[in-house]
Amino acid sequence: MSFLSRLRRFPFWSWVWFIVGALYFILPLLATFEFSLTWDPAIPFKAYQRSFEDKDFWETFIYSNVLALATILFSILLIVPTAYWIRLRLPEARRIVEFITLMPFVVPAIILVFGMIRIYSAPFNVPFTDIQIMQPLTNFKAGTNVLIISGYMVLAMPYMYRSVDTGMRTVDIRTLTEAAQSLGANWFVIISRIILPNIRSALLSGALLTFAIVVGEVTLASFLGVDAFGPYLFLLGQHRAYEPAALSFVSFLLTWLAMGLIQLVSGGQGQAAGAH
Amino acid sequence: MAQTTIKPVKSLAAPTNWKTWLGVVPFFLFAILFLFLPSLRLFTASFSSPDGSFTLDNIIQLVSEPFIVNAYKLSIQISAVTALGGGILGFLMAYSVTVGGLPKPLRSALITFSGVASNFAGVPLAFAFVATLGRQGFITHVLRDYLGINLYDAGFNLYSFAGLSLVYMYFQFPLMVLIMAPALDGLKNEWREAAENLGASTTQYWLKVALPVLLPSILGAMILLFGNAFGAYATAYALTGGRIGIVTIQIGAQIRGDVLYNPGLGYAMAIGMVFIMAISLAGYSWLQAKTERWLK
Numbered sequence: 379m380s381f382l383s384r385l386r387r388f389p390f391w392s393w394v395w396f397i398v399g400a401l402y403f404i405l406p407l408l409a410t411f412e413f414s415l416t417w418d419p420a421i422p423f424k425a426y427q428r429s430f431e432d433k434d435f436w437e438t439f440i441y442s443n444v445l446a447l448a449t450i451l452f453s454i455l456l457i458v459p460t461a462y463w464i465r466l467r468l469p470e471a472r473r474i475v476e477f478i479t480l481m482p483f484v485v486p487a488i489i490l491v492f493g494m495i496r497i498y499s500a501p502f503n504v505p506f507t508d509i510q511i512m513q514p515l516t517n518f519k520a521g522t523n524v525l526i527i528s529g530y531m532v533l534a535m536p537y538m539y540r541s542v543d544t545g546m547r548t549v550d551i552r553t554l555t556e557a558a559q560s561l562g563a564n565w566f567v568i569i570s571r572i573i574l575p576n577i578r579s580a581l582l583s584g585a586l587l588t589f590a591i592v593v594g595e596v597t598l599a600s601f602l603g604v605d606a607f608g609p610y611l612f613l614l615g616q617h618r619a620y621e622p623a624a625l626s627f628v629s630f631l632l633t634w635l636a637m638g639l640i641q642l643v644s645g646g647q648g649q650a651a652g653a654h
Numbered sequence: 655m656a657q658t659t660i661k662p663v664k665s666l667a668a669p670t671n672w673k674t675w676l677g678v679v680p681f682f683l684f685a686i687l688f689l690f691l692p693s694l695r696l697f698t699a700s701f702s703s704p705d706g707s708f709t710l711d712n713i714i715q716l717v718s719e720p721f722i723v724n725a726y727k728l729s730i731q732i733s734a735v736t737a738l739g740g741g742i743l744g745f746l747m748a749y750s751v752t753v754g755g756l757p758k759p760l761r762s763a764l765i766t767f768s769g770v771a772s773n774f775a776g777v778p779l780a781f782a783f784v785a786t787l788g789r790q791g792f793i794t795h796v797l798r799d800y801l802g803i804n805l806y807d808a809g810f811n812l813y814s815f816a817g818l819s820l821v822y823m824y825f826q827f828p829l830m831v832l833i834m835a836p837a838l839d840g841l842k843n844e845w846r847e848a849a850e851n852l853g854a855s856t857t858q859y860w861l862k863v864a865l866p867v868l869l870p871s872i873l874g875a876m877i878l879l880f881g882n883a884f885g886a887y888a889t890a891y892a893l894t895g896g897r898i899g900i901v902t903i904q905i906g907a908q909i910r911g912d913v914l915y916n917p918g919l920g921y922a923m924a925i926g927m928v929f930i931m932a933i934s935l936a937g938y939s940w941l942q943a944k945t946e947r948w949l950k
């Protein structure tokens with residue numbers, strides 16, 4: 379009897395579903411890791427050695443990290459003042475701005491890059507004339523950098539905005555602002571020295587999520603012709619077997635690192651995003 | 655005199671005039687340049703004929719050209735299958751760690767892992783599945799060597815509809831876990847106790863109380879999953895090299911070179927996609943509003 383009641387209390391089906399899901403999670407990672415080690419039984423980490431010896435790997439990987447940092451920096455510069463201003467002075471704009479920050483869910487990366495290429499591959503002219511001010515953004519490196527960083531800012535916008543806005547909800551920005559103003563602080567000082575430090579954990583989780591989206595991104599990078607890590611990994615996969623597996627496993631560890639840090643700084647719910 | 659010192663503080667509550675809107679100009683400018691103009695360009699171009707005049711031909715071809723209709727069909731099927739499959743598995747996993755009675759530490763492990771997996775997509779994910787279920791994959795070998803099952807002889811192919819669905823599921827069901835875990839937490843113990851006091855069985859409780867309360871959030875989450883798969887490009891491209899004809903792949907081919915021999919049609923395809931994504935997002939927010947009635 380007691381055995382039966384204990385059996386009934388044992389959450390059998392919960393364990394079944396959990397284990398099925400856990401296997402789904404783990405098997406592909408295990409398989410990738412296992413495969414990456416089989417290149418040369420004598421040197422188990424040969425695939426990793428070879429990958430890290432490749433000059434192109436470091437160039438593209440560092441470039442992607444720089445792009446991620448730039449995206450994070452400009453996103454903060456754009457979104458923090460906007461979210462702050464809306465909370466403080468312009469609640470009327472909340473709905474429209476929130477609506478805009480959801481737009482990237484409706485316009486997937488492939489559509490975004492399609493539209494960007496069509497608009498910015500034309501030269502900038504003085505309106506209604508043929509006098510050219512600037513060559514097309516897609517034609518020179520600084521131009522494609524502007525495009526790809528802006529594109530990444532768009533992709534990251536929903537997550538960045540939500541992080542920042544949630545962060546601002548938990549601190550009383552109105553009181554902070556009034557206190558700072560009565561001490562004679564100007565807007566720049568208020569935002570950079572009062573608001574930013576107070577929402578740093580929200581900023582950090584938004585930043586890490588942006589990092590996770592940008593570092594392996596392929597769609598924008600390949601269509602804009604940017605030599606980032608995503609396209610590099612893709613090309614590597616076309617003609618090599620073991621190095622791509624090794625680098626895929628490394629990317630997974632990086633994603634894990636970013637998400638683990640988010641858990642640490644936010645102490646709460648995980649977030650989901652991604653350039654699928 | 656005293657009034658002048660508090661003036662800036664007072665202005666915080668002042669009624670908004672046009673100057674207040676200047677504060678959000680950079681944001682709107684950015685959104686116009688890099689979100690609206692690109693979308694608008696595709697929109698107007700999809701109503702233009704090659705000589706630049708207005709036409710509805712592209713939109714008509716969108717629903718009549720078999721090649722394009724099939725692309726949409728395939729995308730919708732794959733998104734629906736993975737939303738449903740990922741939704742069910744994700745729900746069951748979220749259930750097991752919330753009200754299902756599994757030990758607490760498993761819950762935080764699952765949530766962290768879901769955060770990682772839902773962000774692990776694109777090229778690395780495709781490669782991971784090649785190493786798992788490809789012809790030389792780990793599971794393919796294990797099944798063949800130990801159980802005598804040859805997946806590829808049995809008709810399975812990773813680079814097909816079924817294979818791509820399995821890959822998509824990898825980022826689909828973790829997303830479901832992330833959305834459903836808080837919703838399941840919102841089920842109040844009192845409801846269960848009240849149902850039990852009235853003599854309801856566990857099945858009755860789930861069918862008549864819990865599921866009806868959860869239904870809007872389950873459906874809403876599945877719609878989100880649908881959109882998540884529908885807009886995916888990199889994973890499918892990395893896995894199949896563009897050999898599977900879903901909408902995003904066809905649009906990609908059209909950007910690389912005018913494979914449809916009609917630029918307008920490419921724009922129309924893009925706009926059709928935005929249209930479907932917009933409908934899913936609207937459905938999601940509508941259900942989200944319904945969810946908030948019960949679950950806070």
